Amino acid sequence: MSGRLCRFFFALLALAAVSLPAKAWDEVTHAMISRRAIDQVRVPELKTFLKAHYDVLQSGVWFPDWGHALKPHGDHLHAEYLDAAWAYLQRPGVKAQPNYPMLLAHYMGAYGHVVEDRVLDATMKTYADEVGDSGRDDMENGMLAIAGFHRLFRDFDLYVPKDDLARIYASAGYFGERRLNNDNLAAQMARGMAHGEIQNRRLSELSFLTADWTRRRFPFAAANIETAPGGLNDEAGAVAAAWEAIWARAHGRPASFFVYTVPGDHGEFRNRDPQSALGRILIVTSERLDIRDLPQAAVHLRDGANEIAARILPYIPEPGHERDLAFLVQAQRPWQAGGRYTLDIRHHDSAGVPQSLHLAFAMPHHPAPFAKAKPEARPMAFGLWLAAALLGLAGLLYGVADMGKLAWAAIRKRAPAAGGRLYYALNMAGKTAAIVLVAAGVWALATDGEWLIEFLRHHH
Amino acid sequence: MPDAILIYQPLGLAVALLVLGLSGLWLRRQAPQGGLRRGALVFSGGAFLLGAFFLFNAGFSALTWWRL
Numbered sequence: 001m002s003g004r005l006c007r008f009f010f011a012l013l014a015l016a017a018v019s020l021p022a023k024a025w026d027e028v029t030h031a032m033i034s035r036r037a038i039d040q041v042r043v044p045e046l047k048t049f050l051k052a053h054y055d056v057l058q059s060g061v062w063f064p065d066w067g068h069a070l071k072p073h074g075d076h077l078h079a080e081y082l083d084a085a086w087a088y089l090q091r092p093g094v095k096a097q098p099n100y101p102m103l104l105a106h107y108m109g110a111y112g113h114v115v116e117d118r119v120l121d122a123t124m125k126t127y128a129d130e131v132g133d134s135g136r137d138d139m140e141n142g143m144l145a146i147a148g149f150h151r152l153f154r155d156f157d158l159y160v161p162k163d164d165l166a167r168i169y170a171s172a173g174y175f176g177e178r179r180l181n182n183d184n185l186a187a188q189m190a191r192g193m194a195h196g197e198i199q200n201r202r203l204s205e206l207s208f209l210t211a212d213w214t215r216r217r218f219p220f221a222a223a224n225i226e227t228a229p230g231g232l233n234d235e236a237g238a239v240a241a242a243w244e245a246i247w248a249r250a251h252g253r254p255a256s257f258f259v260y261t262v263p264g265d266h267g268e269f270r271n272r273d274p275q276s277a278l279g280r281i282l283i284v285t286s287e288r289l290d291i292r293d294l295p296q297a298a299v300h301l302r303d304g305a306n307e308i309a310a311r312i313l314p315y316i317p318e319p320g321h322e323r324d325l326a327f328l329v330q331a332q333r334p335w336q337a338g339g340r341y342t343l344d345i346r347h348h349d350s351a352g353v354p355q356s357l358h359l360a361f362a363m364p365h366h367p368a369p370f371a372k373a374k375p376e377a378r379p380m381a382f383g384l385w386l387a388a389a390l391l392g393l394a395g396l397l398y399g400v401a402d403m404g405k406l407a408w409a410a411i412r413k414r415a416p417a418a419g420g421r422l423y424y425a426l427n428m429a430g431k432t433a434a435i436v437l438v439a440a441g442v443w444a445l446a447t448d449g450e451w452l453i454e455f456l457r458h459h460h
Numbered sequence: 461m462p463d464a465i466l467i468y469q470p471l472g473l474a475v476a477l478l479v480l481g482l483s484g485l486w487l488r489r490q491a492p493q494g495g496l497r498r499g500a501l502v503f504s505g506g507a508f509l510l511g512a513f514f515l516f517n518a519g520f521s522a523l524t525w526w527r528l
Binding site: 153154194197198201202204205208385388389391392393394395396397398399400401402403405406407409410415416427434 | 487491492501512517
């Protein structure tokens with residue numbers, strides 16, 4: 001295959017499916033987790049509210065990632081936006097707006113998105129290597145979560161409170177750069193949403209085609225993504241608990257600050273090593289907490305009556321996440337098999353209201369085993385998709401010289417002449433390339449296109 | 461823009477390939493000799509297959525994003 005042809009072919013593939021950005025979860029997965037979170041909400045009036053504003057909520061869930069295009073970059077800004085949006089929602093004028101319930105639902109959606117990212121990053125992504133899913137990254141997590149055709153459909157109409165977002169952005173100080181100001185905000189929003197929509201649709205198709213490969217390649221997540229620490233159940237539970245706290249705060253009622261932990265109260269660790277992501281405690285909060293403001297004396301990790309030294313860490317070891325919606329507590333010595341522990345944290349929320357967390361957990365002698373992946377039937381979806389492109393292109397190349405000759409004869413209204421040098425050269429080149437492409441197509445069918453998936457994973 | 465890139469472009473390619481495939485079948489009827497006829501037939505088959513590939517991509521994109 002010539003270089004130009006090769007580039008053309010890969011451009012076709014890129015057009016069809018690839019080029020996905022690195023994110024914690026993709027938007028299709030965010031939407032699915034948020035649907036689960038609604039089911040886990042325990043406050044009836046809140047559940048009714050969320051269902052009544054489902055489209056707005058899911059629009060908010062989607063917002064942080066397409067909103068990336070609008071903000072100075074950095075994932076921690078996902079959470080910074082939430083501060084600005086919450087402050088905006090507290091303005092009396094905004095509370096009196098007819099669309100205030102929609103703005104609140106939009107905020108809850110954006111909040112859910114950020115928490116879903118935090119829980120995944122601190123747990124399943126971090127311990128992927130130690131459970132045998134080496135190399136599992138954002139794209140594969142999403143594919144495993146949404147694998148299944150019925151989860152790929154969009155089920156909401158997009159709601160974008162443009163004027164309110166403009167005011168939130170202005171108050172957050174996002175304006176001022178040349179690429180983002182009040183004059184070009186509308187255009188930038190349209191661009192960001194369009195880009196995000198393209199990514200979502202590509203991911204849906206790629207997921208549909210390669211989900212079975214992903215299950216084989218990452219057997220731990222394939223079997224445990226629902227129930228593993230930080231898996232889909234924890235994700236939805238954390239978001240639901242946080243929504244309940246936000247709902248209470250929005251209505252002037254006492255609200256929990258520490259809303260969810262992994263492991264949960266009376267839960268168990270899976271690893272004695274506190275350096276492992278399966279041996280640490282993840283705590284999710286309903287508003288941002290700067291762990292540098294959390295004094296060591298406020299945190300008590302105990303083995304019965306004995307105090308155990310503990311460190312407070314950002315949910316991921318990257319700068320900028322000290323003030324966020326989640327943090328980690330890490331013991332300074334290994335957990336003892338059969339040991340029972342408690343964690344107590346006392347702090348206050350942003351309004352100065354005292355808040356506390358009490359958590360009891362254990363390190364069993366024999367941690368509960370994770371589920372094992374079931375053997376997958378040999379799938380053909382991606383192989384067929386790829387083979388259709390390769391074999392189709394092979395057919396075109398095989399006959400292109402003959403077609404040229406026939407077309408030229410038809411134009412001249414004569415019978416096709418005997419082959420000249422050009423015809424001979426084109427014919428040989430086309431048929432040789434076709435044979436190579438047929439071989440590649442058969443190989444794609446036999447391997448389900450695995451070589452291309454691996455190529456894209458390593459080079460994208 | 462997303463519809464243009466993910467639906468109309470592959471749909472346009474699929475239609476163009478369908479026309480190419482039909483042209484191949486028509487030209488095949490003009491061919492006197494076996495080699496040219498076979499070449500045109502394989503060309504048409506390839507065009508239809510590649511067209512189906514793009515049609516699938518356009519259809520999937522439309523199906524998964526339009527609210528159902």
